[in-house]
Amino acid sequence: MKSALQILLVLLPQSLKRLVAHRLLGWEIHPTAHLGRSLIRVGRLTMGPSASIGPWNVIKDLDEVHLAEGAAIATRNSITGIAGTSGIFTHSPNRRPALVMGRFSMITNAHDIDCSDLVEFADYAVLAGFRSQILTHSLNLVQDRFVTGPVRLGEHCAVMSGCTILSGMQVPDRSIISAGSVITTKLTAEHTFYRGNPAEAVRDLPPTLKYFHREGLQHQVAAEIESWRAAQSQRTG
Template sequence: MSRTVRGPLARRLHTLVWLLPASGVKNRLLRRFGHVIARDASLGSCVVLTLGHLHAGERALIAAGSFVRGIREMVLSDDAAVGPWNILTAHPAFQHEGENGVLWVGAHAVITSRHSIDCSGRVVLGAFSSVGGHGTQVLSHEVDFTGPVQTCADIEIGDHSFVGTRCTVLSGARLPDRSVLAAGSLLRRGPDEGAGLYTGSPARRKQALDGAWFHRPVGQTRSLCDRSGQVLHGAF
């Protein structure tokens, strides 16, 4: 069972520990606050004001420089990665329901860098999926103008799917498994149109897609090729 960090002194100490560079000592200290962290997880120096519970699996990574506030539960599955300079937040007003305030990053899934993810509802990034490029906004709460009230809903990015740079993903949206949300698109809740390329504002399915990327056995795409399509030695 998770244990929330309570009391002003404990919260300050918790924030200070998160400012330390990645190390086994840092992992052990964070376990003292009730987090579940694999021995080979790497948790870089981040500004973490409030984080109720972290479960970091084998080889999970949080790179240095991210900002975390208000998240009740964060799960990084084995080989999941959160890159630098991301903003990960949730509003505590929605956390009276147990499924809210959650960020779940599946096995081998990647959030690259400089994205803003609102986890006031529940945000799920499926296994082997990526939020790529930079500048994408994921917003799991919204204003219901008929209320008028603010509401939240789950957002799900399916397995082996890709969200391109500078996209907007709104409350209640779902990108199907093995799909791509093209750069600059807006995804909102709607009927599931099946796997494929989604583009536009609002995004609509344009065509079917397939390729080795959607079936790869590892997470981040590190191979390089030249302009002729020849695969180069080395990795990104």
């Protein structure tokens, strides 16, 4: 029954989405939040003021998805996990299959995110561009067992197109990751530009960089959502 309701949400208008999500699924969607035509099959979904999930995303098999105020998931993203009750990853008993997005953080277009363990976006963190991968599980070759590790993107960081972030890694606050980079170790230095495979510090970035002080992106997010809707209407019209 629950799975059928979650599939039905894809087709319902906004007013009915909130009603069904709240009363029948126990989800919490703020009246100003936007839930597009995306398949969402998760244990619990909470969306704060002005949060948005655009069309054509697949978000499934997570215990929890939380979008704080103004957080946004754009379109054509694959965000998948393995539920905590599955009995898989017995060597990672404390794993948390969840996506937690801080205020005005953003996932743009066509990314693949593995939420076998926690993926956390701090406030204003952005997974930008296209086709990056975040992995939270891996094969431990020494012990020949699958294990998981959470991934965190720090405040006001930006990860550009085509990057790969491996399990257990972190992106520091106020840092920029160049397109095509691979993060295989925990990066620590803030105000730093990273690049390469493996990603290494290239140069310092000025604390005055405007990106590091961005505020209140709700109008920008709303404009992006409207542009996606318009594009889809033209394709289907």
